[in-house]
Amino acid sequence: MEPVLELKNLTKRLGNNNAVDDLSFTVNPGEVFGLLGPNGAGKTTTIRMIVGLISKTKGDVLINGTNMYEDFKKAMSDVGAIVENPEMYKFLSGYQNLLHFARMSQTEISKERINEVVKQVELEESIHKKVKTYSLGMRQRLGVAQAILHRPSLLILDEPTNGLDPQGIRDFRDYLRNLTKEGIAVMVSSHLLSEMQQMCDRVAIIQEGKLINISTIDEFSNEPNEGTLVHFEVDDAEKAQNLLAEQGSKIVKGQLQVMTKKENIPAMNETLVQGGVKIYGITSKNQSLEDKFLQITKAGEK
Amino acid sequence: MLSLIKNENMKIFRRIRTWIMMAIMLGAVILVAAITNGVANHEEDWETKVENEIRNYEDIIQEEQKIAEAEPRNSIDSTRVINDLEGEIDRLQRYLDEGVNPYENNVWTFVNESTFLISLISLFVVIVAADMVASEFSWGTIKMLMIRPFTRGQILLSKFMAIIIYQTVLLALLFILSWIIGGFVFGFAGFDYKTIEFTTNGDAESTIESLAALKIYGLRFLSLMVVASLAFMISAAFRSNTIAIGVGVFVLLSGNIFTMLLSQYDWGKFILFPNLNLAQYVDGTQMLMEGLSLSFSLIVDAVYFVIFMVLAWWIFKKRDIAA
Numbered sequence A: 001m002e003p004v005l006e007l008k009n010l011t012k013r014l015g016n017n018n019a020v021d022d023l024s025f026t027v028n029p030g031e032v033f034g035l036l037g038p039n040g041a042g043k044t045t046t047i048r049m050i051v052g053l054i055s056k057t058k059g060d061v062l063i064n065g066t067n068m069y070e071d072f073k074k075a076m077s078d079v080g081a082i083v084e085n086p087e088m089y090k091f092l093s094g095y096q097n098l099l100h101f102a103r104m105s106q107t108e109i110s111k112e113r114i115n116e117v118v119k120q121v122e123l124e125e126s127i128h129k130k131v132k133t134y135s136l137g138m139r140q141r142l143g144v145a146q147a148i149l150h151r152p153s154l155l156i157l158d159e160p161t162n163g164l165d166p167q168g169i170r171d172f173r174d175y176l177r178n179l180t181k182e183g184i185a186v187m188v189s190s191h192l193l194s195e196m197q198q199m200c201d202r203v204a205i206i207q208e209g210k211l212i213n214i215s216t217i218d219e220f221s222n223e224p225n226e227g228t229l230v231h232f233e234v235d236d237a238e239k240a241q242n243l244l245a246e247q248g249s250k251i252v253k254g255q256l257q258v259m260t261k262k263e264n265i266p267a268m269n270e271t272l273v274q275g276g277v278k279i280y281g282i283t284s285k286n287q288s289l290e291d292k293f294l295q296i297t298k299a300g301e302k
Numbered sequence B: 001m002l003s004l005i006k007n008e009n010m011k012i013f014r015r016i017r018t019w020i021m022m023a024i025m026l027g028a029v030i031l032v033a034a035i036t037n038g039v040a041n042h043e044e045d046w047e048t049k050v051e052n053e054i055r056n057y058e059d060i061i062q063e064e065q066k067i068a069e070a071e072p073r074n075s076i077d078s079t080r081v082i083n084d085l086e087g088e089i090d091r092l093q094r095y096l097d098e099g100v101n102p103y104e105n106n107v108w109t110f111v112n113e114s115t116f117l118i119s120l121i122s123l124f125v126v127i128v129a130a131d132m133v134a135s136e137f138s139w140g141t142i143k144m145l146m147i148r149p150f151t152r153g154q155i156l157l158s159k160f161m162a163i164i165i166y167q168t169v170l171l172a173l174l175f176i177l178s179w180i181i182g183g184f185v186f187g188f189a190g191f192d193y194k195t196i197e198f199t200t201n202g203d204a205e206s207t208i209e210s211l212a213a214l215k216i217y218g219l220r221f222l223s224l225m226v227v228a229s230l231a232f233m234i235s236a237a238f239r240s241n242t243i244a245i246g247v248g249v250f251v252l253l254s255g256n257i258f259t260m261l262l263s264q265y266d267w268g269k270f271i272l273f274p275n276l277n278l279a280q281y282v283d284g285t286q287m288l289m290e291g292l293s294l295s296f297s298l299i300v301d302a303v304y305f306v307i308f309m310v311l312a313w314w315i316f317k318k319r320d321i322a323a
Helices: A043-050 A072-076 A094-102 A111-120 A136-148 A166-181 A193-199 A217-221 A237-243 A262-274 A289-301 B002-013 B016-039 B046-070 B072-098 B107-139 B142-146 B152-186 B209-237 B241-262 B266-270 B272-276 B294-317
Strands: A005-014 A017-027 A032-036 A058-063 A079-082 A154-158 A185-190 A202-207 A210-216 A228-234 A250-252 A255-260 A279-286 B194-198 B204-208
Touching (some): A017 A210, A032 A193, A058 A072, A094 A136, A166 A193, A228 A237, A237 A250, A237 A255, A237 A262, B107 B142, B152 B209, B204 B209, B241 B266, B241 B272, B272 B294
Parallel strands (some): A032 A185
16 A cells, blocks of 8 residues: 655754654555644644645655655645644635635536535535634634645644644544545644544654654553563662663662563562562553653653 | 636735725825816916916016026026026917917826826735735745645746736726716817827927827836836745835835935936836926936836846745744
């Protein structure tokens, strides 16, 4: 299956820093792909490069196999996007805004198609009112309408849930699900993990422009492969470390710390007891992706 | 491409600002008609009036001659006054000889007279052109516009085409308004209505007024295009439409001051502003700078136009659209 979107070593240098640093990933048809990272991690910069709003320093963007930098028109005719807030012409009506963007499609968009999309985003009643009278939620939906009007195979939504209430987010998620059933690939960005967990099939975590991790949403909730961080509260930490040296134990704040799988804990315990180390307590903590992400977010907020 | 121009037209003509501009034009034409009608000569027979004026001038010349004889030190001033008045008498005599009423007001004299309102159009065109690209940045809609399957050059070209359409609409509107209002206030006249025009070196020519008006409109159309390209380039360089409009209007209004300041230099004739007033070559107004001709000005304008458009395109093409 050919990926709808492929990033190859995409890099954007701003000043002395790489705002986006050697980013590579693919997005497949029918999936909702999340770009997760704290504010300032480079999510919006990445999206702006994908849609050609800003220039790249290095790397390539392929949309349905077409290099965006070689054939911008062909690549973009298959893309619908909202970058940051869905800014519309406020002095025009919602319908005129849609007409405006429909005229910019490579394929002819009929009046029926516009009406169909209006119905889909539930804006029938206010579509002929001026956009300046719209609420944020309505603008968000009008933004989605303009993005899907030309039936793109890739939909890019930057922080789509900004300003939506929990019910709105749920509706939005269901809506994205329906779209992906038609084979559309959706890429969303967010700094909120909880939202990503609700919406996405796969999530890429980025920090300071670098890709930290890509995993499916199931892997997020389950125990991670690399294991659990286990603390042994012991009387003689050095002795204990020697006994468990093979397992890669470390002394942290006078305590023994080992990264291992849960099923190995009893055996380790036994080794320590037989070696004459007194154990006062064993605690284990799942180092899940969620923890990782929270650490990153905390570091980003500092 | 056609659909892009349609879009830009929609964005111009769906704004209240555009209709206010047109309403101001209507108001201005009515005002000019009212003032012209107020000062118009209604009762007197024109030939008597011209004869009276000539007699009046002759009296003044005699007085000046007396003054010059009494006080030879001031004779230079007097000589100049006498020369001016003699020229004026010659001019009026020509009207009498040709049987043309210099005070005639009809639809064509009014159409010609109201061509000075084209300066109002340049102001409006500068506002719209300076706003054209910068406003998309101000509104944030540029992000929506640039992620479509069109190159930046195409987007830019469609915007400039829309400006040209807008200036054409305004010029046509002024022509039609001044024709209708002038016709009703001063009476309609045929396309072949003739009058005498005097060139700057004093030669008299018989001219067809409707053709003279069309010439002025045509030349102003060209200079408007150059002004629009300048404002458009400014627009492509700024993120804020307010600043872009401010800079554009400032450049437009300060043009004549620059011309006067730079007219003493040889290279002054190569700057844009003295060459923008193309109508000066046909309507006989005083030129601000010497050594210019219509063809010279047209070439200078064309060069500036190309420079402005290429710069606008270059600025716009390489620009990162962030925040």
